[in-house]
Amino acid sequence: MTSLASSLAVPLFALTGWPLTTVLAILGAAGGATLLLYLLKLRRRRIHVPFVGLWEQVLAEKQTTRLFSQLKRWLSFLLALSIVAAMAISLGDPRSEALDEDARTLVVLVDASASMQATDTLPSRFDAAKEHAEALIEGLGPADRLLIAQLDARSAPLSPLSSETRILARALDSLRVTDGEADLRSGLRLALDVLRGKTRPEIVLISDGGFETETGLQALSERIEEAGVRLSYVPIGQRAANVGITAFSVRRYPLDKSQSEVLVELYNPQDRAEDVELELLGDGNAVDVQTLTIPGGERVRRFFRNISGVDQTLEARLRRADQTQDDLPVDDHAFARLPSRRRTRVCVVSEGNLYLQAALLLDEYLDVREFQPSDWPVRDDECEVFIFDGYTPAGTPNAPSLYLNPDENGPLEIIGEIEGPYFDHVRRQHPIFQWMALRDVNMSTANEVRLAQGDRAIARSSDGPLIVTGTREGKRFVATTFNPQTSDLPLRVAWPLFLLNTIDWFVQEEGDYLSSFAVGETWRVPVAPELESVEVLDPSGESREVPVVDGRAVYAGDQTGFYEIRHEGETIDRFAVNLGTVLESEIMPAERLAISETVQAEAPTRGQAGVRKELWLYLILLALAVLVIEWWTFHRRVTV
């Protein structure tokens, strides 16, 4: 069997499908299984007869033909082995080497990036690309083989290397345009891997040429040259009449979270100015409409301030001032999701502090309860945050706590006093210090404290910590080692920000909230950390189970719009996804493509006319024929 396979592999035929070792392994396994089945004693059906004596009489004559029966059994075994061999070899897709020398091996990369949705070529650039791919399939020579791959953010083959029109047409049908960008590097790497060792290798790129070609392509260019791979390019697209939204972001005001601020960036890649109308929608209702003129080749940023009455979603829609649509609709619509708000119960234990009370009144989503120190321990299980002002309880409260100048009962050990400290070092990246400036705050004194293991001084003077974070018995705390009332901090904007940021940090309201994710990136959407997986419903209505890692659902989609996160059939959150790159808005088709100075894409080659000769088909027919003979001889009792 080995010699048969090697004779197939070396002088006359080459296995172009599965590798020889795999074919031999399958052949060995299947042949062994066949042998085993033949060695196994046949379990016969038990049939009761009234009188076996009569059969004995008949069968006595058959004893003489036993040797002949054995021979027939071996013949049957050999037929079965020949069927197995024919099928195993057909998996290797053996081809005549003489034919293969002229055979082309093509990898067709069909650009499925967002820019291919442009409608300058009707019905769309993507449909035009598919038509070109179809033409390439129809023009295949007798021994040519072709693989269809989708070129997007994560390029993937959609068919095996095949000359079967049906298989390739099915792959074409499964092509789907995305809202992301195309990663040319991954596409070329995939193609080079497929074409390694193949005859007349050729990469055919069907695209509008909107690639980022400046970085990382030099090495690939060298690989293409070394492998002798021909790079062909089929340009798609006619013009570049497009204006797009390239950035869209929203945030709540830190001190008034009922209002938001929206940033919209528009880009006009054309060489002429364009008048456009920008419409802003909040929770599905029109919030604002502006008409703008965007100069050619420029980006324009617009802020929509003090947007109120919007609680969940924001959308931006762009159209020409004359109400017509440009060539690429996908970048004319952007989405954003506002961070959700919930009411937080804050329990303040204080003898009375107007600065504190006033600052906490700024956030209408805070449910502030005030208690006197004599009320401690407070019997309110719903307290989510404690603020201790001028009073330090013994023991650890059952919720995160902010201590303003705690005494010895507090979480920090006091070892001395610091005179006239300043904020010399502040960890500005810490969420508590967002949008704050502390550098020139004046304080009279502060306690010198010793930090326990795990405590962090997020603001300190040169003499010791001034603001400390840490954990006691599983509860977070923030402590100021100075008394804010003996400083000018309460007179500054930083005071309410410090308080509100601290409360937000305690209840996990994130300052680094993303109002939208970008196509082409891996999204990590915050969800309840106890969940192991959630269901994500994309804008087209398809749902998918995605894992939750460290409290974040990890997913990467290829459509813009609003996605829903569901758990046990209920929607628990939504998030927005926009186009991730400016490049997709630049839809000017490239006439030529050069990935380096030395590698220039050419026009695709043409296949030679001829008759397709695929041996695997004949091998399968042979196996089928032998199977029919075997079946016939078995049922005619020739081989049994």
Next chain:
Amino acid sequence: MPSWLSKSSTKKKAVIDKDGDLFDEEFQRRLEYLAIVSKRVVSGRMRAERRSKKTGAGIEFADYREYAPGDDFRYIDWNVYQRSGRLLLRLFEEEEDLSVYIIVDASRSMGMGEPAKLRYAKQVAAALSYVALANLDRVSVLSFGEKMEGRLAPTRGKNRVFKVFEFLRGVEATGTTDLQTSLKTFAAQNKRKGVAILISDLYDPKGFEDGINQLRYARFETTVLHISDPRDLEPELNGDVRLVDRETGAHRDVTITPRLLAKYKRAHEEYQARIQGFCRDKQVGYFPMRTDIAFDDAILNVLRKGGVVR
């Protein structure tokens, strides 16, 4: 008495046993006109409708014999005495009953077939019993396998047919076939000669001849009703099978081919021909009965044409 035996019942009712209908009232009426034929004149004990060699109080004159003291004076032929002076006694042929033994093979092989050969045999036995009882014959029904298994004591009178049915109802296909041993026992147990009707498929590994000979040697007027199922002759088999003897459990692995089936058919036909030839040579009545032929047809046509009943 069950209603099916009541003469007043005009409703057409089936005679039932646990296997289903044995035969219906219509067939029962037709059986009334039949009688089991005995080619020989046999001796019986009861006065009945059969002439016997025994002379006695019959109607038909048979012979004279010398008077001996103690003879009944009423039978002295006084006319002969007047003419010859000799006291001769008139002898008459006494009409006696015929003993009919119906011997049913109840071996496991009889349990095969569609319908089962044993059921068919029971129907035939029931019908023949009814015919015999209707003619005031003494009927005894017996079943055997490897030995005599069951026996219904000789009985007379049509109204005793119920007992026959009861007996047949209890007969089940068990054990192997041993014709010789069983029929030897039968011959030893039943000294009174008569008609012996053997209902069997005759599948005996030791051969059928010795068994039938036992009946012949004991001077029974023997009739063999050879029951066969069409599948015995043409089994519906194919492929690789293990043939297992229903009675002995002996098995044989065989691959069934059309040629082998044809050979088997020939062998079976030869086997039947051998039985038929043996019976013909030994003057034993032989009637092949296939279970695919309705048993009432078999009784009314086959057996009547063959002279078992008239």
